[in-house]
Amino acid sequence: MRAVNLLPKDASGRQKKLTPPVVTGLVAAMLVVTVLVSGYLLESSKVTQRQTAVDAANAELASIPPPPPPAPGEQFDLPGQQAARVTALHTAIAGRIAWDRVLRELALVLPKDVWLDRLEVQSPADTVTDSFKVTGKAYSHEGVARLMSRLQVLPELANVHLTNSRALEPGRRGAVQFEIAAVVRAAGSTT
Numbered sequence: 001m002r003a004v005n006l007l008p009k010d011a012s013g014r015q016k017k018l019t020p021p022v023v024t025g026l027v028a029a030m031l032v033v034t035v036l037v038s039g040y041l042l043e044s045s046k047v048t049q050r051q052t053a054v055d056a057a058n059a060e061l062a063s064i065p066p067p068p069p070p071a072p073g074e075q076f077d078l079p080g081q082q083a084a085r086v087t088a089l090h091t092a093i094a095g096r097i098a099w100d101r102v103l104r105e106l107a108l109v110l111p112k113d114v115w116l117d118r119l120e121v122q123s124p125a126d127t128v129t130d131s132f133k134v135t136g137k138a139y140s141h142e143g144v145a146r147l148m149s150r151l152q153v154l155p156e157l158a159n160v161h162l163t164n165s166r167a168l169e170p171g172r173r174g175a176v177q178f179e180i181a182a183v184v185r186a187a188g189s190t191t
Contacts, residue, residue, distance in 0.1 A: 120134075
């Protein structure tokens, strides 16, 4: 005869063995819970520190007394100030000269047989004076004349005239030194 165990399996005294996938799942779950709890605690401490800083700033702000109300005679005329500022801005923009454009146009019209030694420019004032002077050299007087005719085409220059021109070595074909002056027109000016 054979021996038969009539006790249920779990009551037999043997414990169930945990399989590797179950152990891996339990470890992974514990790791995720640990990371979430530590992240929560870290962010919670940051929020607490920032709330403390905000409370301190609010307390400091509350300790500052409000400014006194303006006296009845000291009312601010904001629309009048705005109109004055807009007028001043329009006046400044109207008299503005784009020097980069003037110099670029000068470089474009400069003949190949002419080179510049010196360039003096200044913003135009209320009086009409020469505010553009250029000194340089050319191979001939014809080169100087060509430069003058090209400068007269520039819209920012008016009253282009030759101030001085002389041959450096008279009697021989050589360089000619010259000085040309003009008036710089303000933006929107027609003079």
